[in-house]
Amino acid sequence: MSQTPAGWYADPHGTTRWWDGSTWTDRLPPGAGSAPPPPPARAPLAPVRLWMVLVAGGIVVAGIAAVVLVLLLSGGE
Numbered sequence: 318m319s320q321t322p323a324g325w326y327a328d329p330h331g332t333t334r335w336w337d338g339s340t341w342t343d344r345l346p347p348g349a350g351s352a353p354p355p356p357p358a359r360a361p362l363a364p365v366r367l368w369m370v371l372v373a374g375g376i377v378v379a380g381i382a383a384v385v386l387v388l389l390l391s392g393g394e
Contacts, residue, residue: 324336325346328341332345333346
């Protein structure tokens with residue numbers, strides 16, 4: 318028989334439960350059954366990243382086109 322007095326203790330699984338002096342009960346402390354609030358929602362980043370990739374790609378393509386145009390107009394000299 319245990320010499321631990323009845324009270325709230327962490328059970329072997331880390332949950333706080335009522336120990337009645339001889340065994341664990343199903344009693345949980347008040348408010349223990351409520352889940353913590355969910356984290357705040359964040360806006361998705363995928364559309365922003367896609368937009369940035371498209372703009373960067375457009376800038377690269379425009380730069381290559383400008384270099385090719387300059388080379389063509391200068392006669393390849």
